[in-house]
Amino acid sequence: MDTPFTRRILHVDLSAGRLTTEAPPESFYRTYLGGSAMGLHYILKSVKAGIDPLGPENVLTLMVSVLTGAPISGQSRMTANALSPLVDGVGDSQCGGFFPAEMRFAGFDGIVITGRAAEPVYLWLHDGQAELRPAKHLWGKTTSQVDDLLKQELGDDKIEIAQCGPAGEKRVRLAAIMNMANRANGRTGMGAVMGSKNLKAVVVRGASKKLPWFDAKKINELARWGAGEIESNGDVLGLQKYGTASVIVFQNTIGSLPTFNYNAGQFDGFEAISGEKMADTILKDNDTCYACSVRCKRVVETEYAGRPVEKRHGGPEYETLATFGSYCGVSDLDAISLANKICNEYGLDTIGTGATVAWAMECYEQGLIGEIDLGFKAPFGDAAAMVRLTEAIARREGFGDVLAEGSRRAAEKLGRGEELLITVKGSEAPAHMPHAKRSLGLIYAVNPFGADHQSSEHDPMIEDGASDLYMGRLAMLGFDKTLPPLSLGPDKVRFALKGQQFYSFLDSADLCQFVFGPAWTLYGPQETVDFVRAATGWDDFTLDEVLAVGERRLNMMRVVNARLGMDRTADRLPDKFFQPLKGEGPTAGMTISKEEIETAKDTYYDLAGWDRKTGNPTRETLSRLGLEWAA
Amino acid sequence: MRIHVRLHTILRRETPEGIIDRVTLDLPPRTTVGEAVRRMEFPTRPRTMLLVVNGKIVQEDHALAEGDELRLVPGISGGSRQLPARGSQPSSTRSRLPVPSFQSRA
Numbered sequence: 001m002d003t004p005f006t007r008r009i010l011h012v013d014l015s016a017g018r019l020t021t022e023a024p025p026e027s028f029y030r031t032y033l034g035g036s037a038m039g040l041h042y043i044l045k046s047v048k049a050g051i052d053p054l055g056p057e058n059v060l061t062l063m064v065s066v067l068t069g070a071p072i073s074g075q076s077r078m079t080a081n082a083l084s085p086l087v088d089g090v091g092d093s094q095c096g097g098f099f100p101a102e103m104r105f106a107g108f109d110g111i112v113i114t115g116r117a118a119e120p121v122y123l124w125l126h127d128g129q130a131e132l133r134p135a136k137h138l139w140g141k142t143t144s145q146v147d148d149l150l151k152q153e154l155g156d157d158k159i160e161i162a163q164c165g166p167a168g169e170k171r172v173r174l175a176a177i178m179n180m181a182n183r184a185n186g187r188t189g190m191g192a193v194m195g196s197k198n199l200k201a202v203v204v205r206g207a208s209k210k211l212p213w214f215d216a217k218k219i220n221e222l223a224r225w226g227a228g229e230i231e232s233n234g235d236v237l238g239l240q241k242y243g244t245a246s247v248i249v250f251q252n253t254i255g256s257l258p259t260f261n262y263n264a265g266q267f268d269g270f271e272a273i274s275g276e277k278m279a280d281t282i283l284k285d286n287d288t289c290y291a292c293s294v295r296c297k298r299v300v301e302t303e304y305a306g307r308p309v310e311k312r313h314g315g316p317e318y319e320t321l322a323t324f325g326s327y328c329g330v331s332d333l334d335a336i337s338l339a340n341k342i343c344n345e346y347g348l349d350t351i352g353t354g355a356t357v358a359w360a361m362e363c364y365e366q367g368l369i370g371e372i373d374l375g376f377k378a379p380f381g382d383a384a385a386m387v388r389l390t391e392a393i394a395r396r397e398g399f400g401d402v403l404a405e406g407s408r409r410a411a412e413k414l415g416r417g418e419e420l421l422i423t424v425k426g427s428e429a430p431a432h433m434p435h436a437k438r439s440l441g442l443i444y445a446v447n448p449f450g451a452d453h454q455s456s457e458h459d460p461m462i463e464d465g466a467s468d469l470y471m472g473r474l475a476m477l478g479f480d481k482t483l484p485p486l487s488l489g490p491d492k493v494r495f496a497l498k499g500q501q502f503y504s505f506l507d508s509a510d511l512c513q514f515v516f517g518p519a520w521t522l523y524g525p526q527e528t529v530d531f532v533r534a535a536t537g538w539d540d541f542t543l544d545e546v547l548a549v550g551e552r553r554l555n556m557m558r559v560v561n562a563r564l565g566m567d568r569t570a571d572r573l574p575d576k577f578f579q580p581l582k583g584e585g586p587t588a589g590m591t592i593s594k595e596e597i598e599t600a601k602d603t604y605y606d607l608a609g610w611d612r613k614t615g616n617p618t619r620e621t622l623s624r625l626g627l628e629w630a631a
Numbered sequence: 632m633r634i635h636v637r638l639h640t641i642l643r644r645e646t647p648e649g650i651i652d653r654v655t656l657d658l659p660p661r662t663t664v665g666e667a668v669r670r671m672e673f674p675t676r677p678r679t680m681l682l683v684v685n686g687k688i689v690q691e692d693h694a695l696a697e698g699d700e701l702r703l704v705p706g707i708s709g710g711s712r713q714l715p716a717r718g719s720q721p722s723s724t725r726s727r728l729p730v731p732s733f734q735s736r737a
Contacts, residue, residue, distance in 0.1 A: 234677030235707040238640045246640045247707045253681050253688060275640060280650065460679075460706060467678035520707070586688065 004214050004536050005029055005066060006109045010130050012123060014197050015056055015115030019130050030538065031626065034065025034109060036092055037508035037553040039081035042112045043090070044556060044630045049564050053085040053189075054171055054196040056116035062103075062162065062177075062202065063111075065510040067535050069104035069211050069290070072223040073522065074515025076101040076290035078162070079507055080190040086173040086352065086406045087450045088425045088570060089561035091188030093349075094454075094507055095162070099179040101290035102160040105206025117198040122163075124154070126205045135200035140166055142345040144181040144312060150203055159205045165347020168195030170396045172404040174352040178344060182297075182314030183289075186349035188427065188449050189406075214537035222531055226515070226522050227293040233469075235520045238275075239296040240286065244318035245275030251318075252326075254460075255587030256436035258429070259326045260380050261358040262422045262576060264583025265433055265590075269331025273321045277333060284311055289512070294522065296514060304334040305384065313341040316350075319453075322431035323354025324390070328361055329380030336383075339390045346394035352406060355428030357389045359407040360399075363417045374399050421574050425450040432458065434577060435587040438488045439496040442600045445571045446615070447500075448557035454513055457499030459485070459492070461519040473524040476543060477502070488596050493603040504550030551608075552625045555617045558610070559630050568615030571601060632697040633657050634667065639704045644674045664701060665691030677705035 007029075009022045032038040039061030051057045060082040067075050078100035084091025107128035120135040138146050143165045151157045161179060168175035168191030175191030176184040185191070194200075213219055230236050238246035248270055251257040255265035271277060278298065287297035298315025302308075316324070316336050324330060324339040343350045363369045364378045371377050375398055378385035392400025402410045408426045411417040422429040427450025434441030437459040444451035461470045464482045471482065477498045483491055502518045502525070509532070515522045516531075523531070525543050532541050561570070573592065580591045605612050609621030622631045636654040638644075643652040658667060664682050668691075682689050683702040695701065 231675065234641055234675060234679075234705050237675060238677070238705055238707050242640050246705075249639050249702075250681060250704050250706055253683055253702070253704050276643065276652065465679065469678055 004212055006104060006107060008108050008128065009110045009112060010108050010125070012111060012113045012132075013115050014113060014117040014121070014199060017117070017132060019132065021130075029066050029536075031552070033505070033509040033549055034068070035063050035077070035079040035094070035508040035510040036081055036504070037549060037556065038063045038065070038110055039079060040090070040553060040556040040560065043081055043083075043560060047083065047560050047563055051083055053083040053091070053193060056114070056197070058083050058193055058196075060113040060190070060193050060197065061110060062113070063510070064100050064104050064109055065508065066109075067531065068510055069101040069209070070213060070219055070531075070535055071291050072219055072531065073226050073292040073294055074512035075510070076292065077510035077512055078103060078185070079510060080177055080185040082190060082193045083560075083564075084188040084190075084449065085171070085192045085196075086189035087427045089564055089566055090448055090557050091190055091193070092449045092507070092557070093176070093185040093187040093190055094510070095177065095179060095183050095185040096289040096512060097160070097179045097183035098290045099160040099162050099183070099204065100510065101209075102206060103204045104211065105209050106204040107206060108204070111202065113197060113199060116196065120198045120200045122150070122201040122203060123199065124203045127207050138200050139169060142166065143178045143347055144345060146201060147181055150201065154203065156205060159203050161201050161203050163201035163347070164191040164194035164199070165345065167346040167348050167394050167404075168192050169200075170404070171196055172348065172393060172396060173406045173409070174349050174356065174393065174404065176343075176347050176349045178347045181312055182344050184344070184347075184349065186351060187452065189349075191347045213535050215534040218534035219531065222523070222527060222534065223291075226527075229522055230293060233520075233522060236294060236514065236522050239514055240294055242275030242279055243286070243296055243298040243315070245278050245298065245316065245321055247318050248274040248321060249276070251431070252585075254436050255581075255585035256433040257326050258322060258431050258433055259583060260329050261327055261355075261362040261420060262429060262433070263362075263581065264585075265435060265581055265587035266583055266585035267326035267329075267331075269329075270326065272331040273325040273333055273336060278315065282333060282337060283315065287314065292512070292515065294515060300337050302334045302337050304332070304338040304387070307338055309334070309337045309341045313344045316340045319431050320350040320354065323351055323358065324386055327354055327358035327431070328386045330383045330386050332383040335387055339387055342387070342390050342394055348394055351430050352428045353390060353393055355422060356393065356403050356407040356410070357386055359410070359417065359420055359422070359428075360389055360403055361385070362420045366420065368416045368420075369399070369414070419575060422576055423450070423574055424572070425570055427451050429574070433587065434573070434592055435581055435590045438486050438592075439492050441573060441577070441592050441597055442488065442493060442496050442604060443500060445573050445597060446601060446604060448554065448561055455500055455503050456496055457503070457517070457519055462495050470519040473519050476525045477518055477547075488600050490603050493600050494607060497604060497607050498547065500554065501547045501550035504553045505546045506550075508549050508553050548625070552627065554608075555622060555625055555627055556630065558617050559622070559627070562614075562616045568601065568605070568613070571615055573597060632660050632662075632695065634695050634697075634699045634701055636667075636671070637700065637702040638673075639702065641675045641677055641705055642673050642703050658695065661694045663691060664689055664693045664695060667695060667701065668703065679706040680704060681706060
């Protein structure tokens with residue numbers, strides 16, 4: 001291979017057992033970069049209303065990018081896309097680890113999976129070759145068991161494996177695609193899609209890690225600069241030393257730590273579930289992804305109720321600490337770590353699962369479900385009950401079979417608890433509260449795959465007091481002044497959209513949002529552009545193109561949803577968000593205004609070039625982005 | 632007056648004796664939060680930080696009182712305020728000078 005572009009997309013028809021490869025031209029890669037945008041290209045070719053997300057017609061794509069595998073922090077990411085069995089419309093989630101880089105080394109940019117295998121299979125990709133192999137012997141096994149069995153079977157402990165766990169096999173709608181038994185394509189139920197296709201795993205291995213980057217010297221220069229910069233970037237240093245758990249105290253202080261199923265923004269037990277507490281007690285090491293110097297991943301070792309939590313299951317991230325912790329009123333770090341292990345072993349999204357458990361607990365508190373339904377008591381604060389509910393979901397056992405549908409469908413099935421939901425388009429809200437970060441109220445509403453906290457830049461980056469580093473970088477996106485806290489006027493909406501486009505680019509370029517970004521990260525907008533140019537040789541690639549790639553992907557998602565009959569009426573926050581928050585702290589008593597959100601949506605659609613009435617892209621906008629074929 | 636300072640995440644210092652995340656400061660009456668922070672040395676100076684007195688976010692010019700608890704919370708995903716500048720020290724300095732009246736957690 002003598003160009004920076006692998007140019008190999010594998011098409012897998014599981015029904016026919018047929019594998020074919022496609023070699024797209026360079027222009028294809030320039031349009032999409034990879035990741036989410038590239039996956040959506042294939043999904044848009046066939047998606048129409050009426051496709052069952054858990055049926056054979058659903059197209060599942062796993063995509064890396066033109067940057068994956070470079071020897072620099074933050075490039076080893078893979079995006080999974082398909083119609084979601086949990087969220088209305090398109091599904092999307094990213095993972096990190098070593099699998100993404102190894103997939104590129106194995107000689108593939110992406111995999112497009114259709115149909116359903118008659119019996120469980122796994123896909124084995126190595127040095128440009130691909131084959132389907134039987135996987136019945138792996139079915140029903142946990143992710144760590146499967147990892148060990150496959151390494152033994154293939155005689156190579158350096159293979160990387162992306163798999164659906166037992167939860168995906170059982171089509172738990174909250175199921176994730178797991179790698180390393182502790183990294184996840186977590187959100188929107190992509191693990192259930194994989195399980196529904198009888199595709200147990202994708203295994204990858206490349207003999208060589210050397211790829212012909214256009215300017216390897218420049219990449220090395222950027223890599224060395226970034227590694228040296230970590231000590232000076234307090235935000236990134238915090239990630240290295242304390243993981244994402246480093247934000248627990250900050251979030252609690254500003255009243256943005258969801259407590260008791262989003263009823264309050266501060267939790268009395270916040271210190272017990274903080275990154276500092278983890279570091280002082282159960283943290284044994286930190287881990288990383290391929291070539292990344294940040295090393296933000298946690299490795300813990302502990303036990304809860306006599307059940308061990310081993311190091312191979314990593315450790316809880318911020319979202320996990322919140323959803324199994326403060327959302328549930330639980331301040332037991334060992335119990336939360338066990339819940340994290342259960343999710344990793346069975347293959348579950350910790351955000352959706354923890355939030356669904358919290359919803360169930362609030363239903364219990366309100367008398368909407370009882371001990372007779374669950375077989376045990378489950379009030380807020382009961383750590384043992386939190387663990388039992390998590391396991392029940394993972395196994396679809398007892399009431400867990402209802403909760404495994406996600407909280408929104410569970411409420412529909414039960415005919416109660418709807419007023420307690422915190423879902424948007426069926427996706428449970430993550431642990432950054434719009435009451436404190438107002439633009440997230442807009443983004444959670446309009447994001448094509450539901451409430452998501454990693455789809456835009458957060459408000460504190462641009463609000464009064466933001467640092468020179470953030471403002472200097474945001475100036476490149478056209479923002480030259482700070483904005484008042486809690487504002488959601490036209491300037492904040494513009495910030496939300498531009499940030500969303502930048503993050504959308506990151507999910508297409510499959511770059512880590514802790515390493516590359518428009519404000520606080522290790523590399524800012526300029527370094528991002530420099531990296532793309534050095535990897536690909538596109539010396540005329542600019543920041544405008546970064547935003548265009550991101551904008552294109554957002555529009556593609558919107559088109560998928562429009563084909564399924566969705567419009568701006570789906571862009572709505574849960575009713576609970578419009579009630580005053582309870583509890584203590586700066587957000588106590590705060591409400592979000594429906595009127596403010598609707599006005600913000602109007603401004604947002606106008607800026608995005610979408611029809612105000614429908615919220616969907618106009619033909620003009622699609623044409624500008626080269627998407628007339630998808631209209 | 633005496634105040635109690637809690638240091639979070641990257642402001643905590645690792646020493647052979649253990650983690651230092653709490654400090655007691657003896658200060659003149661009516662010292663402001665900004666003045667108190669400027670007296671302190673940190674292993675790393677974050678770009679932004681929340682200044683929290685007795686659980687409430689305050690500004691630099693907030694006057695401290697006897698027995699106050701001052702938490703310094705580095706921001707990630709932003710912060711409400713830039714760290715009060717310490718004279719001519721650049722913002723990314725690693726400092727090894729001790730802070731008066733240490734309390735070690737070891």
